[in-house]
Amino acid sequence: MKNKLNVVCEILNYNDAETVFRLVDKIKDFPVFNSILIVDNDSPDNSFSKLLNRYYNNNKIVVNKTAKNGGYGYGNNYGIKYAYEKLNADYVLLANPDVSFSNEMVQKLLNEMVKKNAAIVAGTQRINGIPIRTPAWKIPTAMQWTLIETKLWKYAAKKYYYDPSLFELPDLQVECVHGAMFLLDPYKFLDVDGYDEEMFLFGEETVLGYKLKSKGYTSFLLNNVYYDHEGSTSIKKSFNSSIKQDQITHQSKLIYMKNYLHINKLELMLNKSIFNFVILKKKLKDKINATKGR
Template sequence: MLGIVILNYNTAKLTADCINSIMNTYKGAFKIYIVDGGSTDDSVIILEDAYRESEIIKIIQLNKNYGFSYGNNRGAEIAIKEGCRKILITNSDIIFYENAIENLILTFEKYESTALVFPCVYNTGDILQSVDIVIKKRSWLDILIYENIFSKFVPKAIKKRTRRPVEECMEETQSFYFEGCCFLVDSIKFCEVDMLDENIFLYGEESILSEKIIRKNYKMYYIPDSKVLHLKGASSEGITRAERSYICLKSKLYFWYKYKKFPKILDWITVKAGLLILRVRYRKIEGITQLHYRYKIELLSYMEELHKQKRILI
């Protein structure tokens, strides 16, 4: 049976739309686990009223928002205990198209070593969310070159060594990175890699899980015939764009140091540069000076704390 985990935080309408799209497009056996991360609105009441009579939808309430990884892990744990052999983890702002889930599941039958598969993700306006599929394992140097605001200036001849334009991937393609908004995992293999790293509150979870799966010699695949719509950012409303950027930088810092062996001096330079870029980018936002100062102190303190810890060797 398939277990579907949806993390809800003040997004009852989005969650209901996501569930409707699943029910309208997937004909197999499944159970849905809605994990509410301490919503501050009437989300839980709305969802309980809507699905009170359902035997395939369970609502799990957390007492506060512990973040993406924590919430999804709790839902996945319950799904696995109830016999789900595959776990679909999806944002509440995802809409599934016809056969999207079936096409993801079929890949596991083709390749025994598959641990994770992910769909072709569109944003509103029929725009592809991903530009490239990562076709080789990422080194810390690759991340430094390709995953920043200057990556668009990297010559195509160099870029194609590690990445392939998503529009060229017409068949299932082995990937070394996936889209975190929607993905399907094998339950046993997901447990073997210790699920999602709960030290990350938001953003960067896919980088860490990708790294753990690769180090176990399991495989991930991009499935172009599985299509979903991502109402990008709608599931994280309530967090300003500026705050999301600072949180993202903190998550990247954790990943760089703990999993990719970034040199400590490079951590320091990258964080300093990132803070400067964010300060300039959001300079016109009211209250940005106080926000920037708070996150600057937090990030530099967090970096010092990380550098005292051992790196994660898997």
């Protein structure tokens, strides 16, 4: 299929201009893209000026900036809305700065998107050259999303994850995909109000999957099409503590349970207590390890 569609690649930056440079310099000549939109999420490290200075004379690359750092969802909602309303995008490839992919890979996503009239089409993520075990998952219940972080994770995983044999199929209709990179229909994305901006970081893909499915939109995973992910390079620069990342994740999960699943106060308290126990256990483990290291 010849690409006559307007495809925009949207990259969200926060304090990570050097990683953005590496990605953009690799993809700026990809024929599949009409434009590359870089959105700086109000970085305090002068990223916006660096990005502007680097690409000011390139008509294919647009550099923009949010008014505040409202988190991952806020920044990407801004970028996707800009791509749709200002750049007239038919489709938007949302890409983290620390991913790597080919023009051919994006074209395959685009072919599938048009064929299936999907809201989202994703490829399979690889880390260190190895495909991840769970490239997609189902919309979880409150208890499944809580227990997945405990020693009872295997019980939750039986219903939360797809059977691994399904990832051997060429393509698979799924409910949720990883947010590091996927192609989306901006009309459908904005029709469900995009990412939940109450969720600052982590867990936002699951809520997006919930919202799209609730509206009757579909998402697909291509199992034999790959992109590489450096393993949350940008996130680690901002939140290098695994405990801090867990706390943010738990906050997002509680928002999902309260605002979308509408669980009662007792259930909410129970799940919150389990999350607090998980954090306490990790803190004690870190304290013990620190004592042993003296």
